[in-house]
Amino acid sequence: MTVNDTQAQYHGKPVVEFRMGDTIADPASVRTTAYRLTQDYDSEESQRDLLDAFLAQADTSALDSLIIGAWSEAHDESPKGYLDGLIERRAELTSLRHLFVGDMTYEDCEISWIIQADYNPLLDAFPQLRSLRVRGSTSLALAPFAHEALENLAIECGGLPSGIVKSIAASRLPSLKRIELWLGDDNYGFDGDVALYAQLLEAIDASRLQHLGLRNAQISDALALHLAAQPWLGKLDMLDLSMGTIGDEGAQALCDSPHLAGLGTLDLSHHYISEEMQAKLKALPCKVVLDDPQDADDTDGDRYVEVGE
Numbered sequence: 001m002t003v004n005d006t007q008a009q010y011h012g013k014p015v016v017e018f019r020m021g022d023t024i025a026d027p028a029s030v031r032t033t034a035y036r037l038t039q040d041y042d043s044e045e046s047q048r049d050l051l052d053a054f055l056a057q058a059d060t061s062a063l064d065s066l067i068i069g070a071w072s073e074a075h076d077e078s079p080k081g082y083l084d085g086l087i088e089r090r091a092e093l094t095s096l097r098h099l100f101v102g103d104m105t106y107e108d109c110e111i112s113w114i115i116q117a118d119y120n121p122l123l124d125a126f127p128q129l130r131s132l133r134v135r136g137s138t139s140l141a142l143a144p145f146a147h148e149a150l151e152n153l154a155i156e157c158g159g160l161p162s163g164i165v166k167s168i169a170a171s172r173l174p175s176l177k178r179i180e181l182w183l184g185d186d187n188y189g190f191d192g193d194v195a196l197y198a199q200l201l202e203a204i205d206a207s208r209l210q211h212l213g214l215r216n217a218q219i220s221d222a223l224a225l226h227l228a229a230q231p232w233l234g235k236l237d238m239l240d241l242s243m244g245t246i247g248d249e250g251a252q253a254l255c256d257s258p259h260l261a262g263l264g265t266l267d268l269s270h271h272y273i274s275e276e277m278q279a280k281l282k283a284l285p286c287k288v289v290l291d292d293p294q295d296a297d298d299t300d301g302d303r304y305v306e307v308g309e
Contacts, residue, residue, distance in 0.1 A: 003105050003135070003156075003307060010034035011065050011098045011131070020045045024057040031062050036103055037082070038069035047071055047081030060092040068101040070108035078117040078139060087125040096126060102135030102156070109136075112158040112188040112309050116140035123147055130175075137161060137189055144170035154180035154213070158308045159189025162196055169203035176204060180213035180240065185308040194222040207232035213240035216305045220271075224250030227257075234262030242269040242289070245303035247296075251277045254284070261285055270306045272296050 007015050013034040018024070020043065024035075035058070037050055045053075055063075068082050079101050086093065099122075102114055114136025120143050123129065131152035134140065137160055144167050153176065155164065160183050168179075183197075184190040197214060206212060214223050220241055227233060227241075241250075251273045254266065266284065269291040273281070281288045296303055 003111055006036065006069065006103050006105060007034075007067060007100070010067055010100065013065060015067060017069065018050075018054050020050050020053060024054075027057060027059040028062060030058045030064070034065040034067055034098075036067035036069040039072045040070075041072060041108075043072040047079065048085045051082055051085040055089060055092070060089070062095055063093060064095045065098040066096065066100075067103045068099075070104035074102075074104065074109040074115060074136075075113040076115065078115045080117045083117055083119075083122050087121055090125045093126075094128070097128065097130045099126075099129060099131070100133040100135075102133075104135070110158075110309050111136060111156070111307055112138065114138060118142070120145055123150070131178075133180075137164065137184075140164060142167045146172035147175075149175055151175050152178040152180075154178075156180075156182045156216075156307075157184055157189070158182070158216075158305075159184035159186065160192065161189055162192045165192055165196055165200055169200045173204065177209060178211035178213075179204065179209065180211070180215065182215050182243070182307065183217035183219065183305075185218050185305050188308050190218065192219075194219055194226050197223060198226055201230075206230070207235060209236060211238045211240070212236055213238070213242075214244075215240055216243040216307050217241070218245050218303070218305055220244035220246035221250035221253075225253045228253040228259070229257070231259055233257060233259040237264040238267065239263060239265070240267040242267045242271075243306035244270065245272060245305060247272040247303070248274050248277045251281055255280045265289065270294060272303050 015034045015036050017038050018035045019038055116136045116139050118141035123145050128149055133154040135156040137157035142164050263286040265287040267289040269289050272294050278290050
């Protein structure tokens with residue numbers, strides 16, 4: 001499957017699309033609305049042109065949430081124009097707290113084709129940023145960094161390179177509460193293993209997290225076996241292993257875990273779990289989400305992550 005929809009809500013605000021030529025009637029609407037800057041495939045304006053046109057109409061001092069949607073030729077060009085523009089105008093954007101770069105569907109660009117950029121300059125320029133979500137991992141660059149305020153980090157992709165994971169593990173993120181990584185498929189760039197993610201969880205001290213998402217993973221069973229043994233598991237509000245390939249082996253490990261008490265929600269949507277094992281999961285002392293069951297018999301015994309290409 002692919003990404004079919006863009007965000008309708010972002011950090012509690014309705015999302016409104018902004019294209020070149022659009023008008024914002026009320027500059028202060030950025031307090032209650034999250035705007036998504038969007039270009040067509042063959043747009044004539046540059047990324048910087050569109051960003052400047054939007055900021056010229058918005059109350060920049062009140063802008064706390066911003067989405068960068070599809071940009072022209074995203075399969076061949078990174079969002080660097082947007083990122084550089086934000087950095088250059090950072091003195092005006094003192095309230096910016098939430099940023100999502102790459103909110104586009106497969107009709108705009110397949111997720112594995114989205115060209116990304118280097119995010120260290122942006123993170124350095126916005127020490128007040130609390131959440132960063134990035135879609136796409138091709139050409140994504142992220143060196144180890146220190147950020148005092150970042151609470152929520154998410155990377156959506158069809159294949160997450162191990163180098164990005166190692167950089168996050170080596171970063172200093174004292175405020176981190178939520179992390180969501182789409183691991184993906186080795187046909188689209190995933191090259192990790194459960195040991196790598198065990199090292200990540202230890203490095204970031206997962207016991208302090210509220211939300212842990214290791215989604216869209218072809219190693220879901222192995223991850224579940226590791227996570228089931230972690231004493232901090234029950235401290236999470238959410239453990240999200242959805243969109244992956246989890247089957248009865250991983251499900252059994254979670255059922256047998258002595259550490260689930262206190263866990264709020266376990267999301268295993270898009271799974272390969274038998275009906276018998278699903279019944280066992282539903283008896284666990286937490287909310288269990290088992291939407292979108294898959295049947296490996298329909299794919300010659302193979303299991304697939306939800307989003308690859």
